[in-house]
Amino acid sequence: MSVFAVANLRDLAGVRLGRGRMRAEQLYRADDVSTVDADGARALQDRGIRHVFDLRGVPEQEITGRGPLEAFTGYDHLPFVLSPASDPARPSADELDSAASPPLPALSPEAVGRWYLSVTLDSADVIIRGLDSLSRVEGAAVFHCAAGKDRTGIFAASILSVLGAPDEEIVADYHASEEHLERVFDRLRAAPYGFFLENIPHAGALLRAEKDTMRAFLSHADRDHGGLVELLIARGLQKDSIDQLRARLID
Structure with a gap:
């Protein structure tokens, strides 16, 4: 079977x-x-994809490089900040202190949604740089991380919020990843950098794409910052970029 197992690919249209x-x-x-592989790259080329936004961290990017897409696509590396302090799957010092501690409860959609907001705040400059670049690229573009769910979900929510999508449409787009996750995880296990989330006993909602996770993220952004767009504007997103992005992507 072709390595073109990009199981979680979809058009945001x-x-x-x-x-x-x-x-x-x-x-x-x-x-x-x-x-x-080369066949997969040609399939993406046939879709008109001419630019790649890579949201993975530096270690992930260094292991695989850009692959055969490098031959015909532009590229922006936008490494999201996933600091250990904000990682919901990382036990606290108190939790690690006692070997007799009971097993940690599985992460809830609410907890993962709060983490998404923390990642957004830590990665706001990267997100804004990506939105600025997306407003100017020619041809179709694709953005991705490893699974196409968490970092990709945050970036998708940022774009769709700027374009004026209602929250429930953003939630539905996020949840659409759910049906593809088994194939995604199979591919990640075979990837050079491996797959580790399922080794965390309490990963819970991190292993799924539940609607309530994205609802929690958008709700916290709205309550704490007036909304995702307002958060990004406060961090430096310019009106010109918003206008150009809308002109490029909206009929």
Whole structure:
């Protein structure tokens, strides 16, 4: 079977906006496209993809490089900040202090949603840089991390919020990853950097793409910052970039 097991690839044009509609075949989200083989790269090229936004960290990117897509795509490396202090799957010092401690409870969608907001705050500069670049690239673009769920979900929510998508449409887009996760995890186990989340006994909602996770993220962003767009504007996202992004992607 081809390594073109980008199991979580989809066109964001399927997301309904509050006003207008997104242009088809212009913006895709995916799991790790750097691992595709030559046939997979040609399949993405046939979709018109000419630019890749890579949200993985530096160690992940260094292991696989850009893959065969490098031959015909532009590239932005946008490594999200996943600091240990904000990682919901990392036990606290108190939790590690006692070997007699009971097993940690599985992470809830609420906990993962709060973590998404923490990642957004830590990675705001990277997200804004990606939005600025996306507003200017020519041809279709794809953005990805490893599984196409967490970092990719945050970046997708940022884009869709800027484009005026209602929250429940953003939630539905996030949840669409759920049906592909078994295939995604199979591919990650075979990837050079391996797959580790399922080795965390309390990973819980981190192993799924539940609607309540994205709802919690958007709700916390709204309550604490007035919304995701307002958070990014406060961190430096310019009106010109918003206008250009909307002009590029909305009919």
